[in-house]
Amino acid sequence: MDSRILVKTEKLRKYYVVRSKILKRVIGYVKAVDGVDLEVKEGETLALVGESGSGKSTLGLVLAKLLKPTDGRYIFKGLDITWSLPKELRSKIRIVFQDPYSALNPRLKVRESVIEPLIVQGYSGKEAVEKAIEYLKLVGLNEEHLKVYPHMLSGGQRQRVVIARALITEPDFIVLDEPTSMLDVSTQAQILQLLKEIKIKRNLTYLFITHNLAVARFIADTIAVMFAGQIVEIGEKNNVFSKPLHPYTNSLISAYPPPDPEAIWKPEIPEESSIENTTNINGCRYADRCPYAKNICRREEPPLIEVIKGHKVKCHLYNLI
Amino acid sequence: MKPLEIKGLIIQYYVNNQWVDVVSNVDLDIDERGEILAVVGESGCGKTTLGLAVAGLLPSNAKIARGYIKVFDKDVTSTSNSIKIAMIFQDALTSLNPLLTVGEQIAEIDIHHFKMSKKKAFEEAKKRLAEVGLPTTFVSKYPHELSGGQRQRVLIAMAIAMNPELIVADEPTTALDVTTQARVLILLRDLVKKLGIPMIYITHDLALASQIADKIAVMYAGQIVEYSNKYSLFKEPKHPYTQALLSSIPRVDVDVSELHIIKGEPPTPGSFPRGCRFHPRCPLAFSKCFVEEPIPRKVSSYGYVRCHLYG
Numbered sequence: 001m002d003s004r005i006l007v008k009t010e011k012l013r014k015y016y017v018v019r020s021k022i023l024k025r026v027i028g029y030v031k032a033v034d035g036v037d038l039e040v041k042e043g044e045t046l047a048l049v050g051e052s053g054s055g056k057s058t059l060g061l062v063l064a065k066l067l068k069p070t071d072g073r074y075i076f077k078g079l080d081i082t083w084s085l086p087k088e089l090r091s092k093i094r095i096v097f098q099d100p101y102s103a104l105n106p107r108l109k110v111r112e113s114v115i116e117p118l119i120v121q122g123y124s125g126k127e128a129v130e131k132a133i134e135y136l137k138l139v140g141l142n143e144e145h146l147k148v149y150p151h152m153l154s155g156g157q158r159q160r161v162v163i164a165r166a167l168i169t170e171p172d173f174i175v176l177d178e179p180t181s182m183l184d185v186s187t188q189a190q191i192l193q194l195l196k197e198i199k200i201k202r203n204l205t206y207l208f209i210t211h212n213l214a215v216a217r218f219i220a221d222t223i224a225v226m227f228a229g230q231i232v233e234i235g236e237k238n239n240v241f242s243k244p245l246h247p248y249t250n251s252l253i254s255a256y257p258p259p260d261p262e263a264i265w266k267p268e269i270p271e272e273s274s275i276e277n278t279t280n281i282n283g284c285r286y287a288d289r290c291p292y293a294k295n296i297c298r299r300e301e302p303p304l305i306e307v308i309k310g311h312k313v314k315c316h317l318y319n320l321i
Numbered sequence: 322m323k324p325l326e327i328k329g330l331i332i333q334y335y336v337n338n339q340w341v342d343v344v345s346n347v348d349l350d351i352d353e354r355g356e357i358l359a360v361v362g363e364s365g366c367g368k369t370t371l372g373l374a375v376a377g378l379l380p381s382n383a384k385i386a387r388g389y390i391k392v393f394d395k396d397v398t399s400t401s402n403s404i405k406i407a408m409i410f411q412d413a414l415t416s417l418n419p420l421l422t423v424g425e426q427i428a429e430i431d432i433h434h435f436k437m438s439k440k441k442a443f444e445e446a447k448k449r450l451a452e453v454g455l456p457t458t459f460v461s462k463y464p465h466e467l468s469g470g471q472r473q474r475v476l477i478a479m480a481i482a483m484n485p486e487l488i489v490a491d492e493p494t495t496a497l498d499v500t501t502q503a504r505v506l507i508l509l510r511d512l513v514k515k516l517g518i519p520m521i522y523i524t525h526d527l528a529l530a531s532q533i534a535d536k537i538a539v540m541y542a543g544q545i546v547e548y549s550n551k552y553s554l555f556k557e558p559k560h561p562y563t564q565a566l567l568s569s570i571p572r573v574d575v576d577v578s579e580l581h582i583i584k585g586e587p588p589t590p591g592s593f594p595r596g597c598r599f600h601p602r603c604p605l606a607f608s609k610c611f612v613e614e615p616i617p618r619k620v621s622s623y624g625y626v627r628c629h630l631y632g
């Protein structure tokens with residue numbers, strides 16, 4: 001295996017069991033992640049985009065080792081960690097969530113929250129605090145912030161604290177699940193810029209989950225587009241944006257208004273739908289919504305085809321579109 | 322007669338035993354029917370408060386301390402004027418009654434406002450649904466049976482059913498997926514244009530504003546810092562805040578490798594800085610900015626900017 005590949009998944013699945021309300025019998029499954037093959041290189045930022053309910057957070061939780069997959073393989077640094085995580089790797093994978101308000105315990109001072117992962121690792125209090133100060137500075141805060149409670153901080157400052165706490169164990173891989181979607185425009189710019197700088201300084205690898213394609217275009221090297229539990233397109237970001245291959249990617253990109261009144265905004269968006277009514281399909285999951293769908297699309301699931309090096313698409317008709 | 326005229330508006334909230342300014346000296350207007358004015362700003366700057374005041378829906382701990390809001394020359398704050406203003410909120414689920422069908426809620430408006438018969442009102446409700454791109458069979462559906470985008474369409478249908486003199490839409494699509502957001506917004510824009518209803522569109526998203534609005538007012542710390550037609554605002558942003566904001570948004574249409582950073586964070590009511598409220602974050606601030614509050618200055622044939630760099 002290529003030694004530069006940090007994260008690799010094979011046919012990764014996560015099905016949530018759906019039970020009946022009264023008898024709690026199993027009545028079905030939500031195929032939140034359904035056969036995902038991914039590779040993330042060391043130092044790469046992979047942005048995972050897709051609409052609400054497409055399975056982004058579920059995939060993120062599985063990759064952060066906070067959720068057991070149903071099936072498939074998860075290889076980290078060449079080791080199969082699908083079902084267990086060796087102790088020495090525990091600190092190497094971290095996650096940052098969307099909501100910095102609920103990510104911090106309101107009753108704990110910043111100091112306690114930030115040093116907690118180190119205490120778990122057996123650091124002494126003094127060492128841990130020294131390191132906490134170093135990491136607060138790295139994220140643009142300072143020693144003074146150790147003493148305060150989360151409610152005394154702004155949303156942006158709280159997200160900085162959460163990032164410091166994730167970084168303090170010196171991870172290799174960080175899953176960031178919509179880390180800026182609750183922040184304001186100016187704060188979002190600060191945090192995105194910070195994450196980009198820290199990544200280079202600390203040689204990190206990111207899985208950056210977002211539904212905002214503009215944010216993805218700014219932060220990522222590679223874009224993976226998720227639809228109904230599957231990756232339908234993946235490729236180097238400029239290829240994906242300048243020449244999207246999947247009709248879904250195309251509709252997502254066209255939905256974004258350009259910040260320019262002179263530019264023409266003409267979204268190409270098919271009918272609304274949701275993951276629920278696409279779970280029983282044998283063919284392409286996008287077929288119900290796809291304006292180009294042909295018979296083959298409803299019959300056969302398209303494979304993930306590599307069209308040019310590193311740019312893959314899961315669509316029968318990509319070359320006709 | 323202007324569809325909307327706001328002059329010298331000051332709105333205060335009563336918090337911690339005192340009145341604090343949340344919206345300060347706002348002047349805005351809509352010149353013609355079907356014109357869309359976007360109010361753009363970051364969270365907490367006072368957009369919703371301004372929108373609620375226009376719709377006459379301020380909470381009980383708020384008051385208009387000075388200035389006026391007129392809709393077609395009628396003062397909104399005077400109870401003797403009955404002005405029909407429809408407000409569309411972000412959260413469609415809480416704006417709808419969970420116990421009534423969509424049809425009942427739309428029909429209710431015609432029955433109540435226009436004394437229509439029940440049967441006729443239901444027929445009208447079906448027409449409204451078709452107008453917002455929903456199947457007419459939706460009259461018998463309950464809100465929880467609809468997707469977020471469909472609920473937002475129902476709210477638009479209800480707003481229009483009122484035959485309002487003005488619509489205030491407060492971030493009506495932020496809770497939706499981008500594709501759904503795009504469809505709903507284009508629908509709303511095209512409907513108000515077609516029906517000639519003036520609209521205030523409140524958002525934090527400059528890109529959306531550039532596509533939806535005719536005019537844009539940029540709000541910062543309770544004040545409108547720049548007000549202009551959207552073309553000049555984007556081509557030649559005048560206020561340092563507008564300039565910074567425009568270069569701090571990631572873009573989907575071009576590759577941006579670095580975002581402009583506005584240092585610090587917006588101030589909150591009660592602690593607005595002296596002088597220009599933007600001065601602690603402004604890269605161009607000079608001595609005057611620290612002590613004297615800039616007043617709105619007309620800079621083009623249209624609109625104004627609140628900054629000492631312009632006079």
Ligand SMILES: Nc1ncnc2c1ncn2[C@@H]1O[C@H](COP(=O)(O)OP(=O)(O)OP(=O)(O)O)[C@@H](O)[C@H]1O
Nearest residue numbers: 016030032051052053054055056057058059211275
């Ligand atoms: N704990 C759970 N139990 C059952 N179903 C779940 C659970 N968590 C998520 N799901 C379902 O799995 C699917 C994928 O959800 P997920 O949260 O991964 O989506 P997402 O892409 O992160 O969406 P969003 O953009 O809204 O955050 C959805 O249909 C969701 O309802």
Ligand SMILES: Nc1ncnc2c1ncn2[C@@H]1O[C@H](COP(=O)(O)OP(=O)(O)O)[C@@H](O)[C@H]1O
Nearest residue numbers: 334336343363364365366367368369370380590
């Ligand atoms: N009912 C209220 N009572 C007291 N303060 C309020 C109330 N509603 C909003 N505020 C405060 O007024 C300011 C402006 O709020 P708002 O108008 O909601 O801004 P925006 O819509 O731009 O985010 C904020 O500081 C907010 O905390």
Ligand code: SF4
Nearest residue numbers: 597600603610628629
């Ligand atoms: S008045 Fe001064 S501080 Fe305020 S925006 Fe203009 S230059 Fe900046």
Ligand SMILES: [Mg+2]
Nearest residue numbers: 056057058177
């Ligand atoms: Mg999610």
Ligand SMILES: [Mg+2]
Nearest residue numbers: 365368369491
């Ligand atoms: Mg608001």
